[in-house]
Amino acid sequence: MTTYKLLLAFLLLTCFAGVPLTRAQETHVGKLTGHPGQGKQLYRRYCIGCHGPRGDGAGENAPYIDPKPRNFTQATFKCRSTPTGTLPIDEDLYNSIGRGFDNSNMPSWAPLTDQERVNLVAFIKTFSPRWKNEKPGTPITIPSETPVSIQSIQHGHDLFQKLECWKCHGPEGRGDGPSAATLTDSNDQPIRPYNFADGERFKCGTTDQDIYRIFVTGVDGTPMPSFADNIQPNDAWDLVHFLRTLQVRRDSPERALLKSTGTKLQPIQTSSGGGL
């Protein structure tokens, strides 16, 4: 009888101990639940060549790739809806897999099914203990976009000057600012600032909301900081409107407005005494 009770207790403990572990590794996006076991098979099929069997970004192709593949063991992610330094929510990783990363070797995996992408997220989260010890950050709130106006664009232009965005991104947003050549990422790998003039898409999305989010959350693992403490929502929208004017290969309401009104913005001053 004693043996029976011990066995029963062992089984119960095993079952209840296993439940929270399994649930902790599950991923939820919308109504979908991701399972790391199934994600592991997908990871082996699609991701292992770059991100490596241990998820440390040391896959067989990593030496030939620039920028280097993400190191999942650090659980530092560029594209998040959560404040800088915090873990992203599952949906952030899910969206990153589907979107891919411009100017990198990471393609869009949109052809995979939603379930497959959620499973991949679940498995990626097994590489770092941070996912067991920390909770994801709270997604930031993005206020309604302010109307596009000459004043808004001009104010964004002034903020670009004042916040010294030009030091990395360059006075015309071509990624050729005076600091550009010195930048490195969190792995001490050289990294180039975003070239607004050449790109039509951003690393973390394409919409105005995506640009806004990048200001506020920063791009963790890169020199791009969070401006959450330095900029008010209306100012951030003004900056978004100005940045759209730097995308010379993309039609935008901002560029159309400048053209229709014949407005010409003053060149960004690159001397240290410039600014407001």
Add this chain to the structure above:
Amino acid sequence: MPFPWRTQFPASSSLNSRRPRAALLGSLLLSCLFLLAYAPSAEAIPAFARKYGLPCSACHEAWPKLNAFGQTFKDNGYQLGNDRDAPIWQQPAYWPIAMRITPGWHRESINRNGIDDGAGGTIEQQTTTHGFDLSGLDILTGGTLANNISFLLVPSADNAGAFHFESAWVRFDNLLHSSYLNIKVGKFELDNLLSEKRIVTLSNNGGLYQLYHFVPVGDSNIFGLGDNQLGFEVMGHSKNDRTRYSVAMLSSNDGNVSVPNGHGYDTFLTASQGFQAGSLGLQRVGAFAYIGRAPTYFVTQGGAPLDGLGQKSFYRAGFIGMWYIKKFDITTLFMHGGENAFLGTSTAANDPNGLPAGARSPQWNGALFESHYTVNPQFILINRYEFIRMSQQALPTNPGDLGDIDSLTFGYRYYPFMHSRAGFAFHNEYAIVRQRKVAPVTGLDVTSSSLFLGFDFIF
């Protein structure tokens, strides 16, 4: 053609004597061209894997069979769309080239093979041969010439080393900034969802889709739906490739160069839609139709065909479904085919005697069920069953089941390693085909079987 040894062991040589002489000559001439164009070809291209640093398994369920991601990559014009597609991103030493060949051992057996009797006649006898052999060679070069201009060039050799161009095309991608508008010109595979160029079975009997190449007994048409064709294609797809369509206009010569048929154009139409089914995977359904014309006699010059005349129509149409249940998937394909009575009876359109008495358009139906169980990216089990049933013979005197085919193939492929530099598979397969009432002397059924063990590699 992915069936390198097939010419050595034709499944049937019966009923040729029923063909009128003129049509027979034309048919033979076209057949010669067909054979010249004949070599194994399958497109699994490590050059792409090397370019993008992705393992074979990223694009292939089990190479050469594409998965949804690989199909999207192909439909994007061999581009991932991440700004690394243009050749300018590659090291100058990078060559977008790969080569594939399959040394192996195979055994072929035919129960009623027509062989020479030594006195100018033919007798039936079971033949069984086996030994070590080679497949043909594919040299696959492909990629992008610039952003949104892609290409593929595939010089292929048969297993004796005779080369031809299996594929040679250039494609203008994402015209008007839309993935729904891409134009391809050259020699290319029809947009068959079930690609014969990516067939995962390689043996003499199993290395082709019977449905794609079937023509009724006594028919002079050499068209094969699996053959690469010459022409241009307008193709489009949604960003995630769930919705796809293709419209192609093709020369009526089954992909043979130098316009041996002289004139005439065919049309191929296909469309498909993919949809998610919960955790089961991505399902896809589609339809296709090929409307073509083929000559019934030739004007020749020095014995070579100068122009194909008396063109008569034929068609193929069908539905396809690709169903995934996690690691298990099955492709179902139904096809209906029909030929003009002149083609079906190998009668020249200018024959003063006209069609044989009672001649009519031969028609048939066929179905294919190909299933795979992908144990993991390195091991796949394969099974395929096809059947073809004549629904109307060209001549009322023919037995109703003359030429009907049943084909069964099963095997596996094991990939000892999986990386982005090369591909290697140990391939083992058995295939058996039975065709009704085509034995050359007795008119009984002919059954042929293939056992194949090969080392399929591509670098």
